[in-house]
Amino acid sequence: MQRTLLCFGLGYTAERLVRRLLGAGWRGRGTARDPARLEALARLGVEALPFERGRPLPGAAFEGVTHVLSSVPPDDDGDPVFDEHQAHLRRVPWLGYLSSTAVYGDQRGAWVDASTPVALLPPPGPRGRARLLAETDWRALGAHVFRLAGLYGPGRSALDAVRAGRARRLDKPGHVFSRIHVDDVVTALIAALDRPAPGGVWDLADEAPSPHAEVVAYACELLGVPPPPLEPWTEAAPTLSPGLLEFYAECRRVSGAGTRTALGVSLAYPDHRAGLRAILEAEARERPPR
Ligand SMILES: NC(=O)c1ccc[n+]([C@@H]2O[C@H](COP(=O)([O-])OP(=O)(O)OC[C@H]3O[C@@H](n4cnc5c(N)ncnc54)[C@H](OP(=O)(O)O)[C@@H]3O)[C@@H](O)[C@H]2O)c1
Incomplete structure (x- = not known):
């Protein structure tokens, strides 16, 4: 039987996954909210369907x-997909949910993985709390939960931030972020499709948690431009959005x-240095000759 993947929210990661699977004989369906994005998905070769809370898919979208x-x-009310479609989801043989390592909250720099207890109390922060609730719903359906660290890849990396002039280097002593290259996420997802473990949790992160300022400095080095100045945390913090402050907390x-x-x-990209170099090399290959 031809395998068919339905992606709720066919965004950055899911698109790279679907491109690989279509090439391997799968069929793809995917949702978006924006009409222009729906057209782009149809051009990719997937059956594109509008979905959002209050606008569920027709039951026929689950056929096959x-x-x-x-x-x-998650949105303010919970998980829109679970809320609209839990009855349909129960009948699908393989379910996957892309979650976030925000569920671990603040661990004061300690190493964490799926064996680390996570709980709503003490709260892991608003983002982590909403994710944990969504994970709980999906795991109850037997979904595979993938906890993604900070995602980067072509078109979404420190190289783009530096080029756009919006990269900053904040100096918060001892602070690090974990990251993962999108293609390493896709490799793990493809492996998980063939090794079902319903209700399992998978951590997707590279081997080198590091300060954001270090990543920006390396992107600048690759691009041959001077790095932005290092900003002391006490001066920078009052200028940050609540979302960014939550990340740095x-x-x-x-x-x-x-x-x-x-x-x-x-891992194809065990650290951000390997990942950023590969992105730049791919851009050079894809650039039309002058
Ligand atoms: N970026 C990171 O560093 C990071 C880290 C950890 C976890 N994550 C999570 O990992 C997942 C995959 O990330 P990604 O960057 O590949 O995703 P993405 O490109 O942001 O795609 C998200 C998709 O979900 C859809 N969507 C968003 N809110 C929706 C809503 N309320 N109702 C219906 N559809 C909605 C979007 O549709 P539209 O095209 O219509 O907007 C889009 O297709 C996301 O859940 C993300 O939050 C990301």
Whole structure:
């Protein structure tokens, strides 16, 4: 039987996954809210469907679906996909939910993985709390939960921020972020499709948690431009948005080692240096000759 993946929120990561699966003979369906994005998805070769809370898919959209992956983040009322479609989801053989390492909250720089207890109390922060609730719903359906560290890749990296002139280097002593290149996420997802473990949790992070300022400095080095000045935390903090302040309030090192062993995969980009170099090299290859 031809395998069919339905992606709720066919965004950045899911698109890279679907491109790989279409090439391997799968069929794809995916949702978006924006009409222009729906047209782009149709051009990609997937059946594109509008979905949002209050605008569920017709039941026919689940016909023949063997796999569902959701990239839709929780909204103020919970998880829109779960709320609209839990009855349909129960009948799909393989479910995947893209979550976030925000569920671990602040760990004062300690290493965490799926064996680390997570709980609503003490709260992991508003983003983490909403994610944890959504994860709980999806795991009750037997979904595979993938906790993503800070995602980067082509078109979404420190290289783009530097080029756009919006990169900053904030000096918060001892603070690090964990990251993952989008193509390493896709590799893990493809491996998980073939190794069902309903209700399982997988951490997706590279091996080198590091300060954001270090990543920006390396992007500048690759681009041959001077790095922006290092801004002391006490001066920078009052200028940050609440969202960014929440990011910087939490510090943890996420280990994806157990996930890689369980799925039998390795990282193509073990740290941001390898990932950023590869992005730049790919851009150079794809640039039309002058
Ligand atoms: N970026 C990171 O560093 C990071 C880190 C950890 C976890 N995550 C999470 O991992 C997942 C995948 O990330 P990504 O960057 O690949 O995703 P993305 O490109 O932001 O795509 C998200 C998709 O969900 C849809 N969507 C968003 N809110 C929705 C809503 N309320 N109702 C219906 N559809 C909605 C979007 O549709 P439209 O096209 O219509 O907007 C889009 O197709 C996301 O849940 C993200 O939050 C991201």
